[in-house]
Amino acid sequence: MLELRHTPALNHFKDLIGQTNHYLITILIGLEGVRSGIVTKGESFNVTWQPKSIEDSAKRSRRFARNSALSWAVDSLDTYIGFLGKKPFCISDSSFLKEIEVRSVYRKFNAAVKSLNFQTDFPISLIHLGIQWRNNLVHFHAENELDHEYATFLRNTDKKDIQERFRGLDSSLMLDNFKNNYSPTLKEVAAIIQSIHFVVVEMDKELVKSYSATDYCKRIIKENKQELAIMMKVNSDLQERKLIRFFLSKGFSMIENGQPNQKNIITIEEIKKTYTQHAV
Structure with a gap:
């Protein structure tokens, strides 16, 4: 017998987000090797690479890697929601289908949360923060702000619970970094990726429950x-x-x-x- 356990959209999502945290950590380890001088450009690597300051170059590259991982994770979320409107698995909620046709991942995610009747919690708030952070990093003139509802949830959630679930994450410091237009730290990116993965899987479970x-x-x-x-x-x-x-x-x-x-x-x-x- 066969049991419908997940949507095809989840396969696409997992193919994209996969081992994003692992890849990011691997890149950062390599860059630390570059910074310390342990790693140098091999002769077989036929490219021009002559940074004025290896340390500064490694530092900027670490920032680029974290920003890129955040952007990739948010785009994976966007792709998942978009695929929910594709045949053969297609959501029957017409208002939701209309919303996921727009380009805004913020609106798509809100539509998904509303359609499934999910209540605001810490992971959902983290995802919203990740969406706005990614937009500000990717779009030069963007000055997106986090909705008060999610900012309040992030600041008021018990810090001990947050640190236990997200390996010492400081949500207040995270919000300050976002407001100051800093790049997210490795711990902050990892927490957002973890939240996206968790919420998407929970959404998918709910979707197949009502599907014949x-x-x-x-x-x-x-x-x-x-x-x-x-x-x-x-x-x-x-x-x-x-x-x-x-x-x-x-x-x-x-x-x-x-x-x-x-x-x-x-x-x-x-x-x-x-x-x-x-x-x-």
Whole structure:
């Protein structure tokens, strides 16, 4: 049996955000090696690199890496929400669909939070801070401010809870850094990335709860008639393996136990039957 556990949008999101923290840390470790003189340009690296001050160059490059990681994480969030309006998995909330057509990730994220009835909490507030921070860093003349609701939440949340969850993060200092147009620290970027990942996964869980595996299967068949037609022509054993592999790529997971009549569960036999009924 197959269970619908996540949207295809989550696959795209994870492909993008992946190991962003790990990559950022790796870059920063390398730059520390450059700053200290342990790392130098190898002869096989055929580029011109003659900084006036290696230490200053490493410092600016660290800032660039942190800014880039923040921008990448916010863009990953933007991509996830955008994919929720793409077929075959498509949200039925018309007002939400209209909002995610706009370019503003701020409006898209607000629309998603509102549609799922999520309440403001620390991770959501951190994400809003990350969105405005990223906009100010990327757009030269931008002077975006954080909404009072989220700034208040960040300042008033118990500091001990914050530090335990986000490895010593100081949210008040973080807000000051944002207001002073400083680049975020490694700890601040990591906290925003962690929050984006957490909230997106929670959103995705809520979205699939209300989604029928059978209805989704019909949409998949409608959007992939030619590819599925080829699969249905092979022998039964190979056909089943191909179908399973295909539907796993669409957000389903294999399960051994479950009630076939549950809303988010479908059997291979039901998929074949649905194909016969809707592929024409």
